[in-house]
Amino acid sequence: MNQKESSLGRPEGRSLDELALAYLRKNGSADVKQLYDALKVSRRSLTEVEATDLVWRLVDRGEADVEDIPPATKSVLEYLRFWERNLPLYLSLTASLGTLLVVYALRDDFPLVVFRWVLGSVFVLFIPGYVAVEALFPKGRELDGIERLALSVGLSLALVPLVGLLLNYTPWGIRLDPIMVSLTILTIGLALVAFVRRFRLSVERFELRELS
Numbered sequence: 001m002n003q004k005e006s007s008l009g010r011p012e013g014r015s016l017d018e019l020a021l022a023y024l025r026k027n028g029s030a031d032v033k034q035l036y037d038a039l040k041v042s043r044r045s046l047t048e049v050e051a052t053d054l055v056w057r058l059v060d061r062g063e064a065d066v067e068d069i070p071p072a073t074k075s076v077l078e079y080l081r082f083w084e085r086n087l088p089l090y091l092s093l094t095a096s097l098g099t100l101l102v103v104y105a106l107r108d109d110f111p112l113v114v115f116r117w118v119l120g121s122v123f124v125l126f127i128p129g130y131v132a133v134e135a136l137f138p139k140g141r142e143l144d145g146i147e148r149l150a151l152s153v154g155l156s157l158a159l160v161p162l163v164g165l166l167l168n169y170t171p172w173g174i175r176l177d178p179i180m181v182s183l184t185i186l187t188i189g190l191a192l193v194a195f196v197r198r199f200r201l202s203v204e205r206f207e208l209r210e211l212s
Contacts, residue, residue, distance in 0.1 A: 072206040129155030134194035
């Protein structure tokens, strides 16, 4: 604790932003949790939400930069425990399988049919493109949220007609069952590619840490 106090240099008149910048200048880089623990020594009332807001405030002013650092692991089972990193992919797969369930299990009667409309629209207009974006850009900071959303919709509008075009030249044709099966297979395949690419980033970080 004393070492952290001295590293921050904690004169009482310094603002929280100044303390954070002084810590980053001294240490070069730190994750949000490390910065929070260091600042907590000088500002005992500081909360994690305030520390997160502080980081984004520094980023907005161009005084700091953030990078998505994957966890260092070489085990798939260990990586699966970092559920927050894979949550968007899990939700995409859940939405895809949920759409299959709703389409084939629920009746066409109102208001149940509304669920089919909503999930079907998300499944067609967003999910395929989203998992494609995750597969193409596995690093979290490569794109911001708005860019990922726009690309997800754009790629979905490109992939779904392409699937329909390919089905048109098959014996199954463009019908509900072939379209649902094809889009589900496409979504699961792209989700697996995205997962593998993210896992490889963790393996690379593990190997770099072992070499250092």
